[in-house]
Amino acid sequence: MEPTPSRRLLAVADDLSGAAETAAGLASRTTRSRVVLVGTAAAPRHPGEATVLDLDSRQLPAAEAARAVSAALALSPSGDTLVLKKIDSLLRGNIAAEVAALAAAGAGVVVAPALPAAGRAVRGGVVHLGATPLHRTDAWRAEPGPPPRSVPDALGPARTALIPLTAVRASRRTLLSALRAALTEGRVAVCDAETDADLDAVVEAALADGPATRLVGSGGLAAALGRHLAAGEPPGPDRAIFDAETSAADAAWREPPAPQTTTTQTTTTTTTTQTTQPTRRGAVAGAGGPGRSPGQGPGDAGPPSPTPAAGPRPLLVVVGTAEPSAAEQIRRLAADGATVVRLPARDLCADDPSAPAARPLPPLGDGVTVVAPEPATAGPPPDGVTPRRLVRGLARAVAAAVARRDGAVDLVLTGGETARRVLDALGVTELHPVGQVHHGAVHLRTPDGRSVVTRPGSFGDADSLRLIVQALRPHPTQRKVRP
Secondary structure, three states, X not given: OOOOOOOEEEEEEOOHHHHHHHXXXXXXXXXXXXXXXXXXXXXXXXXXXXXXXXXXXXXXXXXXXXXXXXXXHHHOOOOOEEXXXXXXXXXXXXXXXXXXXXXXXXXXXXXXXXXXXXXXXXXXXXXXXXXXXXHHOOOOOOOOOOOOOOHHHHOOOOOEEEEOHHHHOOOHHHHHHHHHHHHHOOOEEEEXXXXXXXXXXXXXXXXXXXXXXXXXXXXXXXXXXXXXXXXXXXXXXXXXXXXXXXXXXXXXXXXXXXXXXXXXXXXXXXXXXXEEEEEOOOOOOOOOOOOOOOOOOOOOOOOOOOOOOOOOOOEEEEEOOOOOHHHHHHHHHHHOOOEEEEEOHHHXXXXXXXXXXXXXXXXXXXXXXXXXXXXXXXXXXXXXXOHHHHHHHHHHHXXXXXXXXXXXXXEEEEOHHHHHHHHHHHOOOEEEEEXXXXXXXXXXEOOXXXXXXXXXXXXXXXXXXXXXXXXXXXXXXXXXOEO
């Protein structure tokens, strides 16, 4: 299949941070993308559009997750729609059931879960973190069971065929022949890959016979697909028209920049410092021009971003991940002057789901506030305290704090389930990607112009949250968000 910007693309993810990562990877000058928190009007609306559905299915029973995938596939017109299933690069979630739903009615499936940007490769069908096989790491420490020993193991009873790295890196004809042989036999093709170039080769070969083959992989495969589609930018007069429309839309947004102020609060003194920051109207800098997602032409950005109110607005960082690195990330934000609020786990897991945490968040000021559960103590958790109840309680507390604030609040949400629960509580149903701060830390905007950054809990080093905050509240000379 030749890459073309006229095709529709439907991607489905099992959590929100993965959906955001996928949308960012797919977005380009020729592919508009949006994230839909599953509901009405979720099918791709226009040729050249990528719709990414967050099925919120990672924690569902396997049969329910499979039904969610089948229902999502039924939303999209057949024939000219590419289908991508985003899975976790650590193989968490209902992968076997969801891939089986993709393969129903004889559809060919190619699986390539490598994520080179995070140092996650697939060799001999086994996921490796660096040089260590997944099943020999502690990456599944928060999961109820052990990790699968290989990708075929994660696919359960599915009949698979391994496409080794030697085939992936051989000629295009050799790789294409290997994939065709596997799919003709009704097998799921499991591809080794270590680099982005490997994933590019897999995508090109998998789609050589048209869009009927369904792709399954991490954000690395989504980015490879985005590159493949971008290679089909309209040539000649069509491209000229495309560029002219984009330039006209950019010109409409240009106006003399109004200064805005960024306030930094400190927890050790009462001093408040301000810096003047020229910004253009709309969201933080992205690839598609101010107020538009990368690849969005005129009229395609969804509801326009409103002009921000004068002065700064609150930035609320919600840390719901149980990753050990989160504590150091929070400590560094506190050192930068952020206000840190820890909420008791028992209060967050209270039986009354309609009540916010017993100790509510303080009123949100114009600086940065970090909210997280109190650190877990050694030994088993208290009765009634579970990760899912913690996240739901955290979402209620955040929604209550935002409701008390007069004006918009920007959000940083770590962990896919945390992000989804918070946005559900706030009534957000659609997001548009702007860019990435670093790999996996995706800056999106809501239809009313608020900034939301999502990031998987396992991504990012000790400075990850600091970099995200600096991207959303930059120094005048900084431009941290990249397309």
